[in-house]
Amino acid sequence: KAGVTQTPRYLIKTRGQQVTLSCSPISGHRSVSWYQQTPGQGLQFLFEYFSETQRNKGNFPGRFSGRQFSNSRSEMNVSTLELGDSALYLCASSLTNGGWNIQYFGAGTRLSVL
Amino acid sequence: GQQVMQIPQYQHVQEGEDFTTYCNSSTTLSNIQWYKQRPGGHPVFLIQLVKSGEVKKQKRLTFQFGEAKKNSSLHITATQTTDVGTYFCAVNNNDMRFGAGTRLTVKP
Secondary structure, eight states, X not given: OOOOEEEOSEEEEOTTOOEEEEEEOOTTOOEEEEEEEETXXXXXXXXXXXXXXXXXXXXXXXXXXXXXXXXXXXXXXXXXXXXXXXXXXXXXXXXXSSTTSOOEEOOOEEEEEO | OOOOEEEOSEEEEETTXXXXXXXXXXXXXXXXXXXXXXXXXXXXXXXXXXXXXXXXXXXXXXXXXXXXXXXXXXXXXXXXXXXXXXXXXXXXXXXXXXXXXXXXXXXX
C-alpha cells in the first residue's frame, strides 16, 4: 500500500497570504489528522476529520481550517499567514477515529513564512 | 485533552549505553502510544500499551505501562547509532496529545 502523501513538500509564502496543504491518506483509512511541528512547541494537534466531518479540534485560531472529501483526502488551509506559522505540517491517517488507532504520518509540508 | 509530560528533553549517550525516556500523566490513561522520529523524518509508530503494568519488548526496546496507567517508559538497551531520533509518547482522549519528545543522540 502507498503511504500517506502530502503535497507540496516545501512552501514559501509571505505574511498575509493564505496557503492550502493537501493530504492523501493510506487507502482504506477514513480518519485524517493534522499536526503542526515546531522546535519550540513540539507536535501540536490541529484537527481530525472522519467521514468528512471535523471530529476534534486543537487550540489553534480560526485562521487554521480544514476539510475532508468523500475519498478521505484532506486539505488544510491557513489564512492571513503570520511569521509564527512557519513550521512542519504533518498529516496522519488512521483506519477510524478514536484513541486506539495507530497514526500513520506523511512526510510533511515545510512551510516558511517570510 | 489531557496533558502528558515527557522527560528528559535531550539525552546524549555513548554507543552501547542504555537510554530511558519517561511519560507521566496526572490522569489515568486508557492507552499510550510511542513513536519515533528520525532526524528529517516523520513520526513512526512503535507500539501501543493498553493494560495496567504491561511490558512489551521489541529487540533492544522495552516499553512499560505503569500499574496506575498514569506513566510509561521506553528503555533502549545498548544503544546504537541507528537509535538516534526523537521519541514521543502520545495519548488520546478526545484529541491526540504528544509528549514534548526526548531527543536521543548517540556518539559512536
